[in-house]
Amino acid sequence: MFGLADCNNFYASCERVFRPELNGRPVVVLSNNDGCIIARSNEAKELGIPMGAPVFKIRDIIEKNNVVVFSSNYALYGDMSHRVMMCLQNFAPEVEVYSIDEAFLHFEGMQLIDLHEYAAKITHTVKRNTGIPLSIGIAHTKTLAKVANHLAKKSKVKSGAFIIADEQQRIEALKNFEIDKIWGVGRQYAKFLKNAGINTALDFTKCNRNWVKKNLTVMGLRMWEELNGMPCHEIEPVPENKKTICTSRSFGNMLENYQTVEEAVSTYAARCGAKLRKQKSTAGVMLVFLHTNRFREDLPQYCKNIVIELPVPTNSTIELVKYAKAGLKAIFKNGFKYKKAGIIVSELAPQTAVQTNLFYEVDHQKHNNLMLVLDKLNNTYGRDTVRLGAQGYSKRWTLRQEQLSPCYTTSFENIMTVKC
């Protein structure tokens, strides 16, 4: 059996762990730059606040109902996520961390006498140890476990668990399960399937196999098989290395000045370097992009990217920043108000297998040694403690985060305060 453990309203719940007086009150968490709603407590959902809504469009709901608003605090959520995942490791031989707030558990080889009891024990323990409420769905395939998890959340049973163990339960669960809630059915497929008269998960499982493959590709076919109880997706306890890495941000304010954009882009390149080194990869190709604010139809628009082939694959921040700056120089045009820029690195390869270039003069060993020290310092004392001059000091481009909570669990000062 597979279990899917999914934290309830994760970001909002993280904030509440350290502000227990907010229990029972509507809480929302915003995206970067305090732009959109990306997490809601149950009370906020009941007020009809939609997921993804730009916050300025629902300002009146927020004020009228005294909704508590937080900027996103990924240092906090990342650390809380880690605690939840560590706790889940104790309950199954194989655990796959699927996202910041979700994990698949594979109960392979376990003699589970009473699944309900065991699932309830998991949710209870995670809540007790971390403060985070959890729902868990258990079934014979990952896709069915996803369905079960949805039903666990919907039914609001105290244990937070829902189990699809036999054929009758499977049919019962799928009978009223809306097609667009299935894992793997997005907006386009939902529209297509509804047009074809397929409205529930059960309808879908009764479709002709070839028809499914023809119209929804092999992805759809796997979905169909999994919903019919035949596992296609295995558990992946060890995460694969990334094949592309992207660092991009919208700026807190629109930027016109070249120097300022260059500082931002250099910082994104440095961040890509750190991510590459973390998974022991080098990048062979870099893409730099830049664009104006597409929502401001009253302003002139500009959107451009450039692809740079690196002469020798690298993960050195010094080199990556150099190429990022060159790329930016090639695409930057004066006279526009820029809103967002980013770096995407690809053609990733293991850093142990770099094909060098006879005519390239960079001393890679020297760079590697330097990066090792740089990472060590920044991991210990905080991001960008040591950085390239190109990344700047002005911070005129940084995020807007007006409702940021303290990093309760990761900031040195906070931890000391709590202990005292």
Next chain:
DNA sequence: TCTGGGGTCCTAGGACCC
């Protein structure tokens, strides 16, 4: 005034090979 930031996989079609 204010609109997020990451990723993956699959397919069709074109260019090229023999």
Next chain:
DNA sequence: TCTGGGGTCCTAGGACCC
């Protein structure tokens, strides 16, 4: 009027996930 039969690799675009 008639125009072979295999392949591979690459890319853009479209779908999906959190």
